Amino acid sequence: MFKTMFGRKEEEERIRSEGRLPPGQSLTNKFPVLHYGPVPRFDPRTWDLRVFGEVEEEKRWNWEEFNQLPRTKLKMDIHCVTRWSKFDTEWEGVNIRTLVEHRIMKPKPAARFLLQHCEYGFTVNVPLEVALSDNFLLATHYDGQPLEPDHGYPLRGIVGSIPGSGLLTPYFWKGGKWVRGLELLARDRLGFWEQAGYHNTADVWKEQRFSYG
Secondary structure (H helix, E strand, C coil): CHHHHHHHHHHHHHHHHCCCCCCCCEECCCCCCCCCCCCCCCCCCCCEEEEEECECCCEEEEHHHHCCCCCEEEEEEEECCCCEEEEEEEEEEECHHHHHHCCCCCECCCCCEEEEEEHHHCEEEEEHHHHCCCCEEEEEEECCEECCHHHCCCCEEEECECCCCCCCCECHHHCCCCEEEEEEECCCCCCHHHHCCECCCCEHHHCCCECCC
């Protein structure tokens, strides 16, 4: 145990020296599970993903159709508002910008924000600029394996930090678990945690955890 703890501290110092550890965060080698409410059951026969709002054409993909969309693999660091950080995590899924570039998903000019609709009515909002960035993904796989149910199986939004990219890095809650709908909006609409007082931008480097204090 002492050796493991010592090794973790050495690794944390190395990552801090590389400028990859945001203020107030600590390295973890685990993958903590945090969410509000129960874990939903997945039925591939009834599951679908709806795209609606400020789009030229609404879409609805079933599980088979969604898995035929262009795929992307991504490595990045993730940072939870509860102060843990996990580095060099590997994900696979669908990049929204790729869908836009291939005209599979067609935002209207008025679209400025994306609201992720998840199971049980849970919502998460991000600027469309963030959703179209390289560090945002609709993920189906983590570390080469399908997501575990506790981590959002079959589909979750993920957002994190790609070292050296200069992209805005929100805290990890800005990617919703168990995503079922993508609503494009002309005006921002606060998600579940933002309505509860969490910061709307949630920049990890500025420690924007809460909208007060």
